[in-house]
Amino acid sequence: MGRLRDMFSPDKSLRTNPNPLADDQFQVSRYNHTREGQPSLSESFPDGVKVLRDCPNATVDICFIHGLSGNREKTWRGHGHSEPWPKTLLPSKLPRARILTYGYDAYVVAKSGTASTNRLIDHAHNLLNDLTTDRALSGASSRPLIFVAHSLGGLVLKLAIIRSRNNAEEHLQGIFEHTKGIVFMGTPHRGSWMADWAKMPASALGLIKSTSVTLLDLLQRDNQLLEYIQEEFWDMVGGLRRSGRSLEIMCFYEELPLPVFGKVVSKDSATLVGYNSATIHADHRDMVKFSSIEDNGFKRLLGELSRWESQTRLSIPPQLTQPTLVEPRIEPSRPSASDYASRDHDAGLQSYGGQASGSNASYGYPSWGSENQSPGYDVPRNPVPTSTAPVNYFSTSGGTQNNNTGSGNHFSGAVFNGAVHFGGQGS
Secondary structure, three states: OHHHHHHHOOOHHHOOOOOOOOOOOOOOOEEOOOOOOOOOHHHHOOOEEEEEEOOOOOOEEEEEEOOOOOOOOHHHEOOOOOOEHHHHOHHHHOOOEEEEEEEOOOOOEOOOOOOOOOOHHHHHHHHHHHHHHHHHHOOOOOOOEEEEEEOHHHHHHHHHHHHHHOOOOHHHHHHHHHEEEEEEEOOOOOOOHHHHHHHOOHHHHOOOOOEEOHHHHHHHOOOHHHHHHHHHHHHHHHHHHHOOOOOEEEEEEEOOOEOOOEOOOOHHHHOOOOOEEEEEOOOOOHHHOOOOOOOHHHHHHHHHHHHHHHHHHHOOOHHHOOOOOOOOOOOOOOOOHHHHOOOOHHHOOOOOOOOOOOOOEEEEOOOOOOOOOOOOOOOOOOOEEEEOOOOOEEEEOOOOEEEOOOOOOOOOOOOOOOOEEEEOOOO
């Protein structure tokens, strides 16, 4: 037990570095117990993007990212199952989703061969490049994107999206621009959670043999890189809100402890202030292993994914699915010169487009104010006659009479062609 603690303990020489992203900061020694003739882990490790379920008419890509010492398929397998549940359970519930999984070598203790010395930032860069390439080759570069990340995978993802946002390469900005939502499952966003991991034997983490403490050392301390990731992530979220774009986030945390060793990531570390969270009735390892659609944890996760997928379909601009219909513009008839001739002088009224008598009619713009003001849409510049005296009817040429049966005795918003006569007795 003491030897394992020594193997997991960080090198004191690595405790200070002004640059959290310096290349040499997290390169630490490796313990290679590879037996002669035994294949290297690097020869067989399943890394990169794998399509679990393709969909030619997909409306969204959903990408799964495993955690520390995980595997892009085995991490997501329910007990007793040979296939990952994103491949067997999700397609029937999300038929318009293309489902992907991403693998990277995050073994702290390798089962065979030599564990990877890649740093967190290396895994993030690889995720950004590999996923960008896959989406481009699939003609899906602008398709909405949802992530489901377990444990360390959430940190890799956050850093990858940050790198996408700040990238000078335009094609690498697409991951940030099209990410719709993120489900974090047992992701340690803050806290000295890794301090306790050094006390655990390798078997408790599902790990055996050959050690590389690169990532373990990086995560064991509240170091500058983790602070950088969290600060940049919140800055990104704030920028999205200010621009009117929402980023959906859901956090799940483990409800049960690992036998003997307790909870790996606490509720406080696994949740984000201001965002929804819920438990999964399992320990840190099993919280992502669903066996059927009846698992309550699966239902909770599916509820978020379904809601976000529906939002992506509803937000597709109409012009992408159907031709735009343009309302015909009806111009008001303009009066001829003869229409401006004064008629019915005995009424002492001006005329607009015809004759009016029996009331003191006023001509003006609608009630939002002067003619220089606008209600936000096009308004005919010809004034509209408005009767301000109580009348009971108006009549037009041809003998048509229009009675006012309302209590206000008020006519407005009309443009009359031909002779118009206002009349009646006020009350």
